[in-house]
Amino acid sequence: MVKTGRPGGERSLIESIRRRAAGRDTRRGSTSEVRLGIGDDCALIRPRAGEELAITTDFTLENVHFRRDWHPPESVGHRCLARGLSDLAAMGARPVAALLSLAVPRELTLASGKTRSWVDRFLDGFLALAAEHRVTLIGGDTAQSAASGPGNEGLVHADVVLLGGVKRGRALLRSGASAGDILYVTASPATAQGAARGKPTYPAATAAADRGGLGGSAAELLALRHDPQAFQRLIRTAPDHPHLYPHPRVAAGIALLRLATAAIDLSDGLSTDLGHLCEESRLSAELDAIPIHPLARHAETAGITPSALDLALHGGEDYELLFTASSGTAIPAKIAGVAIHRIGEMKPRRRGVPMLRVRDRGRLVPLQPKGWEHFTS
């Protein structure tokens, strides 16, 4: 809206992203699929022979998906890419390329002394995860955030598009489950993941209980919200950060193409995402064994939450995969290095019977979806 004509500004932010992306192989023809990257009106992608493209886009909004005073910029960059990678994983698609649209207040583009800018640290997190999954940054958009009132500089808004390759007609869908299929989730022990990186582990009691589970992200967020300063001390010793640095299960998703009948990623919480899977497959589900993340147990012990199980059932953003497989399919204990947990079974949908039920001391009780919902005040 405002034409200024001065140098620098948006152009230099774009150039900085382009330069950093180029250092990580974002250039013309850098892979056989990316025919043209950043720098023209569009990027060009040529899928491999026999493949089609999976596409997903996710918002990351300040004060909705993160808070600048809670989340390090590297975590924000990591998380906004992880969301789309997890969507690709749920379809069994191999990540190929990403587009990053980023609107930030001007102050966040500025370095101060030896401290790098918020945007630079955001890109550190984004590009590190992109490199890990061989994702090429091929485009996007930038803007300066608008103030929404006097005395503020506006908020950070990111929108990330992920493109993946998957064999034609073979992508895992939410709608592919049949009655009688077994329900599984991925979830590796955090202690194992930490140990693999040489990070310290949880105390012995917690570690012993850790066979991997759900609710870790919600528990970490609660700890962050409960006492940000105590959290900052904890953060240095925890082996893994399911909320700040989730691991999208990309390799497991690809391996599941041969094994699963349906899949969805756990972004909104098990109860909500299982509801989506049931609706799309026109089935109901019975849960009997929910693996709980050690951080969720820890949050219950510490009195931060009344119920670790509730975090596992309804806490969002675990970014694990929920999938179904025929009861005749042998599912290994680990897939692509990630532990697999059997949690229940798909059933025909019957009038008068709740879509979701969970076994509680031998009895099946209805389970209401209680995951993430915007637009409810």
Next chain:
Amino acid sequence: MVKTGRPGGERSLIESIRRRAAGRDTRRGSTSEVRLGIGDDCALIRPRAGEELAITTDFTLENVHFRRDWHPPESVGHRCLARGLSDLAAMGARPVAALLSLAVPRELTLASGKTRSWVDRFLDGFLALAAEHRVTLIGGDTAQSAASGPGNEGLVHADVVLLGGVKRGRALLRSGASAGDILYVTASPATAQGAARGKPTYPAATAAADRGGLGGSAAELLALRHDPQAFQRLIRTAPDHPHLYPHPRVAAGIALLRLATAAIDLSDGLSTDLGHLCEESRLSAELDAIPIHPLARHAETAGITPSALDLALHGGEDYELLFTASSGTAIPAKIAGVAIHRIGEMKPRRRGVPMLRVRDRGRLVPLQPKGWEHFTS
């Protein structure tokens, strides 16, 4: 961040978009290229044989790209899709599908009495333009805008991804021009475009001067900013709205695949976008005849701007195509129904000679790019 578990909300906004998109052919397998639309973790696209995919994404931010008190919701929806369509046009790509990410304050999702909600009217504009260009809405994301301070409900943020099909290795690039190529822009008389829709025309004097031109969008924006109420009266009689309802030159772009050597769309202003084309082609350019939109002339006459020519040179968002063709290529007066204007010539880049020059009363004077720039205060 906040788990509430109440019904309605984001889910119902998604469902409403899904339902409205479905009414316009956004369903599984609705075209041979769209294999899966809204409703799973990703959408699936299968390019036609011999084609690759062009991809672009554009932000539309309240108070940066539009103002809620100036732009009707239908215009905001139209414009945020038009930006990406224009990018596809500049590559010569045929539009296939779009993803819409939309964050809005809750109040904008609510109808009041017989007045439809802002979001519904936004979708009217978005889906009407999508239907005109046979674009299938295949996914996106939604969120409730966060307040950035006390007493406000947050701002509208949209991010639109466009996907198009183009023959492998044939897309028009910014980098394809050669020295000696002729420079052209598309721009049809607004009066002709209005007449085709049965709209009233401009007064005879203005209409007579109208051979189509640039700067119309900037002029309409200035009129809107100058006196919104007078503008509201004008709006009903104007034959065309280059700012509120631009026409992305999609069919012309596809036709240019056979004729042009390079192309870019005019989103940031002629001087800035020509600068991009020169940089990517490593050339300079001389302009000699700039067609001026009648609204820009009108704005000069009315004293709203000191120079109609400045609006044509530096005003952004015309969404016309700027392209080059070999001097031996015969370029018709109209392509796909849109008038074509010869505006200059590409030259080798020489040390000490400005990249852009424009002929002013016989003399070549340097032209500084002065288009849209965020991040300059």
